[in-house]
Amino acid sequence: MKKLTGLIVFLVVLYIALAIAVPSQGFALNNYNLAERIGQYGVISLGAALVIITGGIDLSIGSVVVLSATACAILLTDKSFGLDPMLALPLVLGGGAVIGLIHGLLITKMNLPPFMVTLCGLFIYRGVARTISGNMSKGIGNQCIELRHFLYEGDIFGLPRFLVIYIILAIIAAIFLHFSVYGRYLYAIGGNEKAAKYSGIATDKYKILSYVLCSTLAAFFGILFLMKNNAVTPSSDGFFLELYAIAGAVLGGCSLRGGEGTVIGITIGTAIMWILPNLTNMWGVPSELEFIVIGSALLLGAIMDEKLRPAAKNA
Amino acid sequence: MSHFLEAKKICKSFPGLQALNNVDLNVNKGEILAVVGENGAGKSTLMKILGGVINPDSGEILLDGQTVNIASIPQAQKLGIALIHQELHLAENLNVAANIFLGQEPRRGGILRLIDNKIYDLANQIMQELGLNCSPHALVSELSVGQKQLVEIARALSFQFRILIMDEPTASLSLDESKRLFGIIKALKEKDVTVLYISHRLKEIEEIADRVLVLRDGLNSGELQKSEIKHEAMVRLMVGRELKQFFQHAHRVQKTAEPLLRVEALRYLENQKPITFDIRPGEIVGMSGLAGSGRTELAETITGLRPMLTGEVFLKGENISISSPADAIRAGIFLVPEDRRLHGLVLPASVKDNILLASLNNIGHLGIIPLRGGDSLVQDMCEKLTIKTPSLNQQVGFLSGGNQQKVVLAKWLCRKPRVIIFDEPTQGIDVGAKAEIYALMDELAKDGIGILMISSDLEEILHVSDRVLVMHHASLAGELEGKDISEESIMKLATGGLVAA
Numbered sequence: 001m002k003k004l005t006g007l008i009v010f011l012v013v014l015y016i017a018l019a020i021a022v023p024s025q026g027f028a029l030n031n032y033n034l035a036e037r038i039g040q041y042g043v044i045s046l047g048a049a050l051v052i053i054t055g056g057i058d059l060s061i062g063s064v065v066v067l068s069a070t071a072c073a074i075l076l077t078d079k080s081f082g083l084d085p086m087l088a089l090p091l092v093l094g095g096g097a098v099i100g101l102i103h104g105l106l107i108t109k110m111n112l113p114p115f116m117v118t119l120c121g122l123f124i125y126r127g128v129a130r131t132i133s134g135n136m137s138k139g140i141g142n143q144c145i146e147l148r149h150f151l152y153e154g155d156i157f158g159l160p161r162f163l164v165i166y167i168i169l170a171i172i173a174a175i176f177l178h179f180s181v182y183g184r185y186l187y188a189i190g191g192n193e194k195a196a197k198y199s200g201i202a203t204d205k206y207k208i209l210s211y212v213l214c215s216t217l218a219a220f221f222g223i224l225f226l227m228k229n230n231a232v233t234p235s236s237d238g239f240f241l242e243l244y245a246i247a248g249a250v251l252g253g254c255s256l257r258g259g260e261g262t263v264i265g266i267t268i269g270t271a272i273m274w275i276l277p278n279l280t281n282m283w284g285v286p287s288e289l290e291f292i293v294i295g296s297a298l299l300l301g302a303i304m305d306e307k308l309r310p311a312a313k314n315a
Numbered sequence: 316m317s318h319f320l321e322a323k324k325i326c327k328s329f330p331g332l333q334a335l336n337n338v339d340l341n342v343n344k345g346e347i348l349a350v351v352g353e354n355g356a357g358k359s360t361l362m363k364i365l366g367g368v369i370n371p372d373s374g375e376i377l378l379d380g381q382t383v384n385i386a387s388i389p390q391a392q393k394l395g396i397a398l399i400h401q402e403l404h405l406a407e408n409l410n411v412a413a414n415i416f417l418g419q420e421p422r423r424g425g426i427l428r429l430i431d432n433k434i435y436d437l438a439n440q441i442m443q444e445l446g447l448n449c450s451p452h453a454l455v456s457e458l459s460v461g462q463k464q465l466v467e468i469a470r471a472l473s474f475q476f477r478i479l480i481m482d483e484p485t486a487s488l489s490l491d492e493s494k495r496l497f498g499i500i501k502a503l504k505e506k507d508v509t510v511l512y513i514s515h516r517l518k519e520i521e522e523i524a525d526r527v528l529v530l531r532d533g534l535n536s537g538e539l540q541k542s543e544i545k546h547e548a549m550v551r552l553m554v555g556r557e558l559k560q561f562f563q564h565a566h567r568v569q570k571t572a573e574p575l576l577r578v579e580a581l582r583y584l585e586n587q588k589p590i591t592f593d594i595r596p597g598e599i600v601g602m603s604g605l606a607g608s609g610r611t612e613l614a615e616t617i618t619g620l621r622p623m624l625t626g627e628v629f630l631k632g633e634n635i636s637i638s639s640p641a642d643a644i645r646a647g648i649f650l651v652p653e654d655r656r657l658h659g660l661v662l663p664a665s666v667k668d669n670i671l672l673a674s675l676n677n678i679g680h681l682g683i684i685p686l687r688g689g690d691s692l693v694q695d696m697c698e699k700l701t702i703k704t705p706s707l708n709q710q711v712g713f714l715s716g717g718n719q720q721k722v723v724l725a726k727w728l729c730r731k732p733r734v735i736i737f738d739e740p741t742q743g744i745d746v747g748a749k750a751e752i753y754a755l756m757d758e759l760a761k762d763g764i765g766i767l768m769i770s771s772d773l774e775e776i777l778h779v780s781d782r783v784l785v786m787h788h789a790s791l792a793g794e795l796e797g798k799d800i801s802e803e804s805i806m807k808l809a810t811g812g813l814v815a816a
Binding site for chain 2: 181182185190197198200
């Protein structure tokens, strides 16, 4: 609770600073863009968090995003496919799920470390994306206007569509994590896998589930990316995305030791992640310093977290 | 007449250890069967097999006359077998109610019944029955060890079972808590539940068991019917005739000798009663206490693994400051840790590398270790301690428990030890190797080294120690010497009873 209060205070302070820094005539637009970004990146933070809560890690998110965006563009627009979105989107999401399933199986059944499995994935999926695209940008041009309109263009009650999508996903995730039996199992596995196993829980199944959900959400992010940017360049897009996702989750209170984290925390963590560069940008801090700011904020968060940790652990 | 639960000719071996060798067990409905034996006798292994945690190499299990296959924990649960483990297996990040119902939460279509408080109401019922006085909303990480153990018990009680297996459920409970637990067990018996009960506290077993099954070194050693259940009878079956041969400790301590190690007013916790004691040269001081009473923490503080909040340590009257393990090692105070596989050894490394780990500075030149450097030293150690290994380059993880423990000891004997703290030195070690470890301790004591031996094995404490310190709730509850050392007097101190004398 202390942690969450601290995060909220930090977020409010940042937002007030932002309100002061942004000229009033541009404030509404800045808010809109910021909300859109938080909504978009929140999707992968949720995915990363699901895995982190079980005590795992997924480093392949960025590559899954790029592969999914590339595959989606090809499926929708390539002459030999030209699929209807109603068919293409489930295919892309299903592909993400299969990738997650493979990760989960390798980690649970072959006992490989999650770091290793997903690190390999990071390389492989990027390579696959570059191969199937002929190492070129893949765009959707003027096609798929309806789909783009549905997922991206225009606001709903003044809110960017990405944010609305995120809010829906976050509510589902909150019910799943905090109120369902299955979410409870993810926390138990992260807290003490043996305890979960000895309670008769099929721990492997739930660990696999977390990787499937993470990769599926990454694939969904790939679709959103394509809608927003209209095209994807596998050789240069989507680098560091997994790190942003993990950073958002961790900043929001997920412990890399597993077993901790809340949806509201993840949301606030993601918001802080994107307000920070926005703010430094408004202050005229050169953009090359952006990473230093984000890294320092994360480090500060980690130090605070350790300080706030109840001393009971050492007793 | 066929029994309700019957295990026939169960065998199970682990690398370097035959844990169970053709063991038979049978128990009737509504019977309380106590299973006793020394550490490493195979009790826990047998219970884990019945609970579906591990699978036997061979043997047959019959339930109600039918052969059953208990391959997994869910299968055991389906058959109505609940197991309370010796070790705590709790998700510390979750609250009490969540832990009690883990895996079988009250639910409606996958959604937890949190909003109507059903989970907490049910948890409260069980907790009250057990006398667990905390909120079901409390995080398990904030509970005391005794409370955690009650949560573990509550978990088993929360679901429908026909057979309840309890592996040392009272190890960290107070006398009152234990009494209450016995009441519950007797009530279960009335309801025709079968209880398998493991404990080292033989008093408890006299009080509660209908029948006693004794194991020794992975074999059936005997059975006692209700009328025969007496402390001496159990001990006789547990340790056999060999006991006298094994524990030959010549009491050669000079009571007047200057203390070798003196620990004065030491505290590793805030709000802790300061701890003061000393060890004389050549003395083996046993340290007893319940699980979680702070023995390991005390050892870790003296050896610099844990910050010392207040207190002083004197070695031969000289005040030494210990703020890191390196300080303790330099002073010649060594720890043989409780979990040797985790804290004592580098498992994938060789016997040689493990033995030399703490002495590399003496062997290397300018930080470079000669290819055959230390070989002769390691060879000497292996001979002196009779370490059985195919070669010096053997991975230490493949050795038996007893030989692993000797490797840990060899690591320290390469340096000049003055005080050695053994934390549960014979846990999981077979009887033969135990005897060797005791002989080595005796040998060390003869050379004037001071030994502090932390042990949960009362027989070991009784027979090896010159003097016994008892810990309770992170403070020294008392000290026993000579004729005052008895199982009763130790347990009384360990559970917070008044000083025996």
